[in-house]
Amino acid sequence: xxxxxxxxxxxxxxxAGSIAIILGCYVLYKNRQLSSAKFFxxxxxxxxxxxxxxFLHRNAPNASLxxxxxxxxxxxxxxxxxxxxxxxxxxxxxxxxxxxVMVPNIMFFIYILVHExxxxxxxxxxxSYEFTQISSSYILFSLTIFYIILNxxxxxxxxxxxxxxxxxxxxxxxLYGFTVMFFVGVVxxxxxxxxxxxxxxxxxxxxAVAGLSMIAYGILLKEKPIGASFWMxxxxxxxxxxxxxxxxxxxxxxxxxxxxxxxxxxxxKETGLDESVSLTEGRIVLLKEPSIPQIVSVINxxxxxxxxxxxxxxxxSDLVEFWNTVYPLIxxxxxxxxKAHENYIRGKKLIYEIAEGRLRSIFLPEGFLEKDLDAFxxxxxxxxxxxxxxxxxxxxxPSERCEAGLKAYITEALANNEELAVFSRKSSSILGLLPExxxxxxxxxxxxxxxxxxxxxxxxxxxxxxxRLLAEIQLVAEKGCSLLFDNLTDLIHSIxxxxxxxxxxxxxxxxxxxxxxxxxxxxxxxxxxVKAAFENLFPFIVKLGEKGVIRLR
Numbered sequence: 001x002x003x004x005x006x007x008x009x010x011x012x013x014x015x016a017g018s019i020a021i022i023l024g025c026y027v028l029y030k031n032r033q034l035s036s037a038k039f040f041x042x043x044x045x046x047x048x049x050x051x052x053x054x055f056l057h058r059n060a061p062n063a064s065l066x067x068x069x070x071x072x073x074x075x076x077x078x079x080x081x082x083x084x085x086x087x088x089x090x091x092x093x094x095x096x097x098x099x100x101v102m103v104p105n106i107m108f109f110i111y112i113l114v115h116e117x118x119x120x121x122x123x124x125x126x127x128s129y130e131f132t133q134i135s136s137s138y139i140l141f142s143l144t145i146f147y148i149i150l151n152x153x154x155x156x157x158x159x160x161x162x163x164x165x166x167x168x169x170x171x172x173x174x175l176y177g178f179t180v181m182f183f184v185g186v187v188x189x190x191x192x193x194x195x196x197x198x199x200x201x202x203x204x205x206x207x208a209v210a211g212l213s214m215i216a217y218g219i220l221l222k223e224k225p226i227g228a229s230f231w232m233x234x235x236x237x238x239x240x241x242x243x244x245x246x247x248x249x250x251x252x253x254x255x256x257x258x259x260x261x262x263x264x265x266x267x268x269k270e271t272g273l274d275e276s277v278s279l280t281e282g283r284i285v286l287l288k289e290p291s292i293p294q295i296v297s298v299i300n301x302x303x304x305x306x307x308x309x310x311x312x313x314x315x316x317s318d319l320v321e322f323w324n325t326v327y328p329l330i331x332x333x334x335x336x337x338x339k340a341h342e343n344y345i346r347g348k349k350l351i352y353e354i355a356e357g358r359l360r361s362i363f364l365p366e367g368f369l370e371k372d373l374d375a376f377x378x379x380x381x382x383x384x385x386x387x388x389x390x391x392x393x394x395x396x397x398p399s400e401r402c403e404a405g406l407k408a409y410i411t412e413a414l415a416n417n418e419e420l421a422v423f424s425r426k427s428s429s430i431l432g433l434l435p436e437x438x439x440x441x442x443x444x445x446x447x448x449x450x451x452x453x454x455x456x457x458x459x460x461x462x463x464x465x466x467x468r469l470l471a472e473i474q475l476v477a478e479k480g481c482s483l484l485f486d487n488l489t490d491l492i493h494s495i496x497x498x499x500x501x502x503x504x505x506x507x508x509x510x511x512x513x514x515x516x517x518x519x520x521x522x523x524x525x526x527x528x529x530v531k532a533a534f535e536n537l538f539p540f541i542v543k544l545g546e547k548g549v550i551r552l553r
Contacts, residue, residue, distance in 0.1 A: 003061050007126040010058040012205025017051035019209055020044040023216040030220065036090035040219060043083040047212060049076040051205060058126030058202065066120045066127040079106070081147035081182070084215070088154045088174065091219070092262045101150070104143060125201050144182075151178055158262070166221065167261045173218030181211020237326055241298070242286045244322040245277060248302065249284065251315035263310065271297040295326050296333045303341045320353045327355050338362055346417065347480075349515070352385040360384075363417055372415035376408040380542055380551035384416055387517035391483075391508045393538035394521050395552070402544035406484075407433050409519050413482035414438050418517070421476040423461075423469070424486035440481070442472055446494065463494055466503050473507050477514040483507075487521035488534065501533055508537050 024044025031037035053073030060066035082101045089098045120127045155178060159171045185207025248267070252260045261279070268274040272294045278285040290298075302319050305311045327334060338345055338359060345351055351360050361370045377384050396402045410433055413420045423442045424430055431441065437457075444463045451468060452460040461469055477483065485507065492500040504520065511518035521544075522534060535541055541553040 005059045005061065005126060007058055009201055010055050010126055010205075012202070012209070013051040013055035013058070014205075016205040016208040016212070017048040017055075020047040020051065020212055023212060024048075027216060027219055034090075036087055036219070039083060039086040039090055040216075043080060043087055044212070046076045046079045046083055047208060049073070050080060051208060054202075054204060057120075057129075060127060063120050063127070067118065067129075070118065070120060070127075070129050078143065081144070081151065084178065085147065085151050085154060087215075087219070088151065088171075091170075092158065104146075148182060151182075167265075170218045170221045173214050173221065177211040177214030177216075177218065179211075180207055180214065185211065237295070237329065238286050238289055240322050240325045241290055241295070242284055244298070244318055245273075245286075246284045247318040248311065248315050249279070251312040252310070267301060267305070270301050273298070292329060292333075296330055296337065299323055299330075299337055300340065303337070303344060307341065307344045316348065316350075320350065323354055324356075331355075334359065335362060349385075349388065352383075352388075357383065357385055360416070364415060365417060368411070368415040372411050375412040375415065376405070376549070377412060379405070379408060379549040380540065382540075384412060384517070389512045389515040390539045391511045391518035391520060391537075392540040392542055393535060394519055394542050394544050394549075395524055396487075396521060396544040397524050400545050402546070403429075403433060404546075405542075405544040405549040406430060408549065409484065410434065410439075413517065418480065418482045419476075420484060421473075421481040422484045422486065423473070424484075425490060428486050430484070430486050440476065444469070444490075463491075466495070466499060470503065470506050470510070474510045474514075477510045477516050477518075480514070480516055482516060483511055483518035485518070485520045487523065489521075489523035489526070492526070492530070497530055497533075504534060505537055 021044055024041040027044075028037045028041045050073050053069045053076065057066050057069035057073055060069055079102065082104075085101055086098055089095075118129050119132050120129045122128075152175075155171050155175045159168050159175065185204055249260065249264050252263050264279065265274070268277055273290065276286060276288050276290060276294070278287055299319065299322075302311075302315070306313065306316060306319075323334075334355065338351065338354070339362065342363070345354075346363065351357065351363060360373050364370060364373070374384050377387055394405070410420060414435065420434070420439045421442065422430065422434060422439060423444060426443045426445065434441065439457060441458050443458070443460045445460045446463045448460045448462040449465075450462060451472075454460065459472075461472060463469075473483065488500060488504060491503065494500075495503075507520075508518070520538070526534075535553075540551070543550040543552055
């Protein structure tokens with residue numbers, strides 16, 4: 001035969017391949033951030049190439065081309081099994097090591113191409129095939145059975161173990177699709193019946209379409225979360241826990257592939273609540289009162305999930321609210337929780353939120369007293385927490401001594417484990433108040449033309465390069481440093497009111513947006529319009545003098 005053949009029934013292969021590509025792209029489009037969706041696209045591409053080469057194999061103009069197309073199609077068909085395993089694996093907590101499951105079938109693909117252990121012959125429904133080596137047939141059959149068993153185990157496990165109905169339904173559809181596509185279409189028809197009776201009409205395209213559609217439907221199956229249910233919860237702690245769990249579940253409820261449900265089940269097991277909580281149709285029901293150890297475990301594991309970035313940080317405020325509600329019951333355990341997650345709690349400034357900041361002394365550095373935590377802020381009727389994102393304008397009289405107020409601000413910053421970034425002239429008297437460590441000093445130098453670091457803690461900055469000054473302020477603010485700027489009056493005299501005002505406005509915005517304390521000094525004696533312009537930039541205004549600190553606004 002020298003011309004291409006056309007067997008109408010083989011159009012099923014083209015239809016199956018086209019549907020595979022469409023479903024693969026659609027699943028990825030809906031869940032493009034998820035590894036499982038990416039593997040499903042790869043799975044769909046393998047199905048497409050498998051079906052395409054099967055169509056070409058059946059309709060080839062001669063035996064040699066038919067054989068080549070069959071070998072290529074069989075190779076991609078062999079990759080479909082492990083690829084589906086990766087899809088199912090990464091629906092849950094898949095490991096990158098699972099990708100190694102591809103190796104045996106890739107080797108078999110190469111074996112088929114090199115050794116060509118098949119022969120083809122013409123039938124009523126186009127070209128068909130049979131293996132010429134019994135060993136090749138055994139290898140194919142063994143690999144097929146191995147991957148079918150592997151996939152069945154991985155699919156059936158969540159059906160048996162999961163307590164969440166949506167997870168059971170998802171995996172049941174994947175199970176049905178896998179059975180139709182592979183067990184019926186490949187094992188029963190291709191591996192058994194077609195070898196016994198090669199003239200049977202091909203069904204691979206039909207079973208592929210049916211199976212792939214069910215698998216895709218199962219993967220995409222999802223539900224809309226509903227509110228929490230309190231009907232079995234008793235007591236304020238139970239109600240708060242139910243609300244928190246609902247919010248926690250919502251923080252991982254992403255995509256439509258079911259990872260949120262699997263992660264939530266894992267979370268419940270880790271906290272010991274798997275027998276106490278039911279999740280049905282997105283509704284969380286607390287079945288019995290939680291114990292104190294379970295409450296502690298909820299807080300501990302939630303902090304761990306947040307540290308690893310496995311949940312959205314919007315749940316952080318819910319966690320703090322829940323923690324403060326149950327704090328009287330877990331006061332003893334709270335100290336241990338804080339120390340266990342010290343770096344995260346410090347970084348997020350949670351120590352000021354938990355128990356209204358009463359536990360800040362846990363992190364008190366050596367050489368400081370508890371009163372130092374609010375050494376400056378208490379002088380103006382607030383706490384250190386209120387300084388975050390609320391820069392202070394400090395007015396001073398150059399003829400008066402104001403070291404006491406400045407010393408209080410420096411002490412408070414260091415007592416709260418905050419690195420202090422000071423922007424000042426080399427000749428400023430403020431520098432004598434600074435400790436040698438935990439302080440970074442940026443000298444504003446009119447002679448400098450570029451940034452020059454003279455030590456780990458000392459840097460010279462060009463006074464007239466406002467872009468460079470603002471970049472340094474932004475950088476230290478991003479690192480969470482407390483700021484001390486000495487002083488705006490010198491800046492106004494050096495670069496003029498308009499430039500100094502624009503600089504200050506941006507610097508204040510950086511401090512506010514990065515939620516750090518900041519103190520800006522300005523001398524008395526400016527014109528009213530200059531004074532008013534700068535004061536309008538600050539939420540707090542204080543007066544520094546020999547008598548201490550007086551709050552003006």
